[in-house]
Amino acid sequence: MGLLGEGINEIIATTRKNAAPIGIIVKGDSARMVLFHGTHTIENIRKDGWVVANIIHDPVIYVKTAFDDLPDDYFISENAGDMEVQRLKDASAWIAFKAEIERESGGAAIVRLTQVAEKILDEGIYPVNRGFNSIIEATVHGTRYIMNHDPRLRELIDHHASLVRKCGGSREREALGLLLDYIKK
Ligand SMILES: Cc1cc2nc3c(=O)[nH]c(=O)nc-3n(C[C@H](O)[C@H](O)[C@H](O)COP(=O)(O)O)c2cc1C
Numbered sequence: 001m002g003l004l005g006e007g008i009n010e011i012i013a014t015t016r017k018n019a020a021p022i023g024i025i026v027k028g029d030s031a032r033m034v035l036f037h038g039t040h041t042i043e044n045i046r047k048d049g050w051v052v053a054n055i056i057h058d059p060v061i062y063v064k065t066a067f068d069d070l071p072d073d074y075f076i077s078e079n080a081g082d083m084e085v086q087r088l089k090d091a092s093a094w095i096a097f098k099a100e101i102e103r104e105s106g107g108a109a110i111v112r113l114t115q116v117a118e119k120i121l122d123e124g125i126y127p128v129n130r131g132f133n134s135i136i137e138a139t140v141h142g143t144r145y146i147m148n149h150d151p152r153l154r155e156l157i158d159h160h161a162s163l164v165r166k167c168g169g170s171r172e173r174e175a176l177g178l179l180l181d182y183i184k185k
Pocket residue numbers: 010018019020021022023024033034035036038039040041042062065066067068136139140143
């Protein structure tokens with residue numbers, strides 16, 4: 001499956017002038033997304049039929065795109081097969097997919113992805129950092145916490161926040177500050 005690995009790949013999905021962290025589920029040769037109704041990502045896929053997976057190592061981008069919109073100048077257009085798509089300018093790699101809604105249930109749509117292009121832009125090596133990983137975990141919990149303020153989710157966020165403070169670098173600590181502000185609103 002090209003650049004993606006088996007299991008769930010937590011990438012930044014770009015659609016037309018929109019970005020959000022989304023999991024791409026890879027099983028054997030197939031790739032799918034499960035998208036909650038009401039997200040811009042599913043609405044744009046419905047209209048345009050494409051999505052780009054951006055591989056990026058900046059924790060701040062994960063937090064910002066989970067809760068907010070990015071300015072237009074974070075995006076750049078690319079040709080992928082017969083489509084014009086948009087990716088993040090600072091992505092280390094990007095993979096463009098045709099996206100078709102396979103099934104819809106009450107709250108979510110299952111989207112089948114067919115790869116049309118991929119490109120590696122940065123060959124950098126990124127050692128495992130628990131602070132970065134904890135930003136991803138805390139952000140997942142944060143996107144749910146803002147909907148229900150479940151105290152159990154708050155405990156999980158606080159646990160990951162302490163790992164970010166212990167193991168992260170300045171960019172992880174900046175991302176944590178933003179995350180804590182977003183979930184306060
Ligand atoms: C690491 C991570 C993975 C996520 N995976 C998904 C996912 O697979 N499907 C989904 O609908 N939302 C997922 N979310 C939540 C969305 O990113 C969040 O609802 C976002 O606000 C949607 O943005 P949009 O409205 O611009 O599409 C994930 C969040 C994080 C932090």
